[in-house]
Amino acid sequence: MAAGVAFAVASATGRATPQPSLPTALSLRLQLQAPACRGSHQSLAVPCAVLAGLELNRRRRRTHQHSRLQSGRPARAAAKVAMWSAGVSASDGKSTGEVYIGVDFGTSGCRSACLDSGGRLVSEASAKYGKDAGPEEWRNALAEVVRAIPQRELAAAICMNGTSSTALLCSDPDGGVLAGPLMYNYVCNEAAVKRCRAMVPSPAHAAAAPTSTLSKACQWILDGSAGPGTRLAHQCDWLTSLLLDEKSPRVTDYHNALKLGYDLEALAWPDWLLADDRVAALLPSRVAVPGETIGHVSAEASAWLGLPESCRVAAGTTDSIAAFLAADTANIGEAVTSLGSTMAIKMRSLVKVEDAAFGVYSHRLGGEPLQWLVGGASNSGGAVLRQLFDDESVARLTEQIDPEVDSGLDYYPLPSVGERFPVCDASLQPRLEPRPTDDAEFLHGVLEGLSRIEAAGYQRLDKLGAGKVTRVLTAGGGAKNAKWRRIRERLIGVPVAAARWTEAACGSALLAMRGTSLLG
């Protein structure tokens, strides 16, 4: 049996009974659990022998060290592997035919999802990292969650998503990280925002936000970090480049490129952006369609991760769009709220609207007629919940809440000063007083405060002309909270449900499988 792995043996209920843990350099907990992503599949437990085979494979590969892929510090968190299978013969744990892998990089962790050729979820893995995680932790988490997929040697394609406008400054020849990451909610300094707003055609433009990727590019230009031989990369671009022969992250996608100023109607960098030589020199050299094949897994990455060199590498997307794609909506007015560390909303609309003053922008979805994903992302969400309670307490205290009645509390829950959406105000203070002595009452007020922000977000989209929301599906860690969903339903005024798959990694796996056709 491999070292360091706490094997779980599925009981009749499918719940895991942890077996004695085994030592390893990286603790990799393999657990069998009910699927976090809900598909129309019947989950079967994968027997322990398969897990052992997985771990032994993993250890074999770990002997393979790579210059650029040298895993430095082990991933700081264990990789928990939730493994179940549909369409998997319980005897060998192998999926029939090709598989498609999605990897989601969120605020607090990384997740992989693996679909078989029938679109059924055959395995999933996750690895947590701290809120100050950077490229080294992302890279190690990538290795953990991909190596934990027993079917990865059958992978026909892989696609990743990252947090939007999380940016790195890289050296162009070799992709080495020179500065950053400046995270998605990082507010650039006044001089950078001023330089950025002097370029954009309107203060309402998505790139005009103080957290935009363009503001970050301007900040690196002004502080002298950006210079000849440097290039800006999004988190997703940099991670994707680890899979390719091309060492420099020169390819992005038009979802991640929105906040850098990319023109989603012309599908080109706009003249007003290219007119600034310093910014133009930093731009990714290619903007692909999300899901478009941009290469194949390199020999180096194949040995590192256990993917075949025949595996296509698809251009990625952002985390909240991946969550939207996993939710399987179909109609205009349908929306997905991602309740992760932050709260990002996306609604299908035929009308492209944007107003940086409210943190509202439109991503290009595709289709004929062209559809847009209108929305924004608040700094509120799970991060402030985790500041106040651990996840177990949230689940326990939620049981005491009556979602049909109002808490009488008026909170604006934020993890720190500053908000992006539905108002863009870097000085907005959290409001979490008065705090009742009863924790369940306090949580009730917090969940209501979060729900009011969500409702205000959908109302803002309507006021800007995007239309009214008709139904909300939920993704992210908060999707599991049924009482919170009922509070949201009461305050938003439309049906609210959990998405069929609540993990963004499933959306990226669908993008790997369907490619650009997924965008209509």
Ligand SMILES: Nc1ncnc2c1ncn2[C@@H]1O[C@H](COP(=O)(O)OP(=O)(O)O)[C@@H](O)[C@H]1O
């Ligand atoms: N039972 C629950 N009710 C509400 N929120 C929950 C519950 N369990 C976990 N969460 C929230 O889910 C969040 C993590 O979701 P996740 O999608 O992993 O976030 P991210 O990918 O942004 O890091 C945490 O911030 C946590 O507060």
Ligand SMILES: O=C(CO)[C@H](O)[C@H](O)COP(=O)(O)O
């Ligand atoms: O807040 C976030 C962190 O999860 C999102 O990454 C991001 O801000 C949402 O942006 P987009 O709408 O471009 O996906």
